[in-house]
Amino acid sequence: MPASSVKSCLVVIPTYNEAQNIVPIIRDIWAHVPHVHILVVDDNSQDGTAQLVREMQIEHTTQLHLMERSGKLGLGTAYIAGFTWALEEGYLALVEIDADFSHPPSELPHMLAKLNVAPVVIGSRYVEGGGTENWHPLRKLISLAGSFYARTILGMKVRDLTGGYNVWRAEVLRSIGLESVRSEGYSFQIELKFRAGRAGYRLLEHPILFSERREGQSKMSGRIVLEAFYRVWGLRWQQRRGKARGHRQESEDKEAETLQRHLAERSSPI
Numbered sequence: 589m590p591a592s593s594v595k596s597c598l599v600v601i602p603t604y605n606e607a608q609n610i611v612p613i614i615r616d617i618w619a620h621v622p623h624v625h626i627l628v629v630d631d632n633s634q635d636g637t638a639q640l641v642r643e644m645q646i647e648h649t650t651q652l653h654l655m656e657r658s659g660k661l662g663l664g665t666a667y668i669a670g671f672t673w674a675l676e677e678g679y680l681a682l683v684e685i686d687a688d689f690s691h692p693p694s695e696l697p698h699m700l701a702k703l704n705v706a707p708v709v710i711g712s713r714y715v716e717g718g719g720t721e722n723w724h725p726l727r728k729l730i731s732l733a734g735s736f737y738a739r740t741i742l743g744m745k746v747r748d749l750t751g752g753y754n755v756w757r758a759e760v761l762r763s764i765g766l767e768s769v770r771s772e773g774y775s776f777q778i779e780l781k782f783r784a785g786r787a788g789y790r791l792l793e794h795p796i797l798f799s800e801r802r803e804g805q806s807k808m809s810g811r812i813v814l815e816a817f818y819r820v821w822g823l824r825w826q827q828r829r830g831k832a833r834g835h836r837q838e839s840e841d842k843e844a845e846t847l848q849r850h851l852a853e854r855s856s857p858i
């Protein structure tokens with residue numbers, strides 16, 4: 589199969605009112621990783637986000653995809669819908685990234701390259717070399733406290749559990765039972781990492797510098813922070829009762845091999 593017909597990587601961008609960011613972020617992602625496909629999952633933004641994507645699709649028919657949902661249904665279900673579609677389409681690697689430039693696309697080539705050594709690569713603010721920039725001290729405190737709280741309760745080593753800039757081999761998402769994930773917001777990010785860790789997959793943290801959003805407003809709310817605080821207890825309960833799903837594949841399966849070959853075929857830095 590020629591390399592160009594292999595669907596190697598899909599970047600999923602959930603959007604709700606990101607008209608000021610969506611075109612620049614797509615362009616910036618392609619400036620760093622020109623071969624990736626992009627899927628925007630838009631929840632009927634009232635500011636014309638989806639229309640801007642449709643206009644861009646005219647020039648990028650095969651590489652740019654749009655999923656439109658009827659209303660603001662939440663970040664977690666947006667990712668689940670995007671991932672489910674991507675797994676059906678046969679993508680080998682999946683990326684989670686926000687539309688607002690908090691997650692630097694310049695790290696993407698490096699994070700994708702690390703998929704060769706670990707099946708999950710976490711963009712991490714809380715390992716050496718990572719950090720936050722221009723962030724309100726209160727948000728920083730909530731984020732740090734949230735990661736510490738979740739790590740302690742769940743007994744995980746990952747330092748940035750709530751972060752939303754992550755890269756996954758498809759096999760991981762296929763095996764952790766996405767259809768039963770009910771969390772939203774920050775607890776969605778915690779739950780995916782928890783499930784992957786419980787299934788025996790290695791989670792590798794890659795340092796990133798997280799910046800405050802460039803344009804528009806945050807959609808996160810107190811309710812979502814609160815949700816994360818109580819959901820981790822549900823996850824711990826599942827863990828105690830041995831209900832976590834999925835099994836680590838001891839040997840590299842065919843899909844992982846194809847991904848490695850495909851990443852190796854790409855010109856540097858991937």
Ligand SMILES: Nc1nc2c(ncn2[C@@H]2O[C@H](COP(=O)(O)OP(=O)(O)O)[C@@H](O)[C@H]2O)c(=O)[nH]1
Nearest residue numbers: 602603604629631662663666686687806807808
């Ligand atoms: N599709 C969809 N995207 C959402 C929703 N809520 C937030 N987002 C997107 O998820 C990303 C992160 O949200 P943001 O408001 O920046 O969260 P924060 O960084 O924690 O303040 C952004 O790209 C948002 O547009 C939602 O309900 N549906």
Ligand SMILES: [Mg+2]
Nearest residue numbers: 686688690801
């Ligand atoms: Mg943001």
